[in-house]
Amino acid sequence: MSVVPFAVPLWAELLAAGLGGAQGALLAAEHRHQRIDLLGVLVIGLLVALGGSLLRDVVLNQPPVVIWANWYLLVAAAGALVGMVVQPLLSRVGWPLILLDAIVMGMFGAIGASKALSLGVGPVGAVVVGVIGAIGGGILRDVALNLPFSFLQVSTLYAVAAGAGVTVLVVLNAFAVPVLVAGIVCIVVTTAVRVAAVVFDWTFPEQIPFRRRQA
Numbered sequence: 001m002s003v004v005p006f007a008v009p010l011w012a013e014l015l016a017a018g019l020g021g022a023q024g025a026l027l028a029a030e031h032r033h034q035r036i037d038l039l040g041v042l043v044i045g046l047l048v049a050l051g052g053s054l055l056r057d058v059v060l061n062q063p064p065v066v067i068w069a070n071w072y073l074l075v076a077a078a079g080a081l082v083g084m085v086v087q088p089l090l091s092r093v094g095w096p097l098i099l100l101d102a103i104v105m106g107m108f109g110a111i112g113a114s115k116a117l118s119l120g121v122g123p124v125g126a127v128v129v130g131v132i133g134a135i136g137g138g139i140l141r142d143v144a145l146n147l148p149f150s151f152l153q154v155s156t157l158y159a160v161a162a163g164a165g166v167t168v169l170v171v172l173n174a175f176a177v178p179v180l181v182a183g184i185v186c187i188v189v190t191t192a193v194r195v196a197a198v199v200f201d202w203t204f205p206e207q208i209p210f211r212r213r214q215a
Contacts, residue, residue, distance in 0.1 A: 008115045012183075013065055014075045016107040017049045021079030022086075023100045029087040030097075031145055033048070038084065044144055045047030045080025046073070052108040052136035059129055060119060098198050101138075102161065106190030108184055109134030109166045110183040114173075126188045130166030134190070135159055137204025157197040 003019050004015035024151045028036055036044070050066045050073075057064045090096045112133025116126040136156065138150050169186035174177065196202065 008111050010069060010071075012107075012111055013053065013069065014071055015065075015105065016111060017053070017072055017076040018079035018082075019100065019107065020049035020052070020104045021045040021076040021081075022083035023097070023104045024137065024141055025080040025083030026087050026090065026100070027141065028145065029084060041084055042077065042080050045083055046076050047140040047144055048104070048137035049076035049079060050137070051140035052112065052133040052138075055136035056108075056112040056115065056129055056133035057137075060116060060117070060121070068198075079080065088104055099139050099195060102153055102191040102194035103187060105134045105138070105158075105162050105194065106165050106187035108137065109162045109190055110169055110186040113166045113169050113186070114179060114183060117170070117173055123174065126170050127163065127166050130169070130186075131162050134162035134166065157193060157202055161190050161194035161197065162195050192199060 022045065024047060025041050025045035027048075028041040053066050053072075054064050057066075066076075109130045113126045113130030116134075121129060135150075138158070142148065142150060165186040165188075168189050169182045172182035172185060177185075205209035
């Protein structure tokens, strides 16, 4: 069975950047208690849109696409502006933000793992790179908003959803499934696991201190 190498198309990167910018701006706009101004909302949107791609390319020792692609920053900024505009319309319902977050995570995970495979990275390494790409923007977002890291907290399987989708992509790629199909399946799996975890409140058990029995 042969592995199908490919190059990640720019349109896929730009689509993920635009949706990531919108998702980041939507989340930042909900934190009005931190008195974030319009520029701050735009910056948070850019961090979500650019963070995963930047960390992924650093790990892969590649020129950061966010710098070298002329349209990347513009599309990410446009997505953030759209997020700011529509946020008042979506402020009363929480599911669009959860769904968009899951989709964006799946897209960046698929792009990260696919780029790693195209560069000859092994399956395990590709999964790691995919997860980094998926959650990288969220990490920078949490840092900027002074929030606990989502993937480290007892939450709704944030990193697990990304890992599940990326693993499926790598397995499908090993069976010579067309990369576009594998990428779509990755996004669907990531989104399904993330949304299901939120709906059914799936979490890992919280760590507890080990206590020795008293003699």
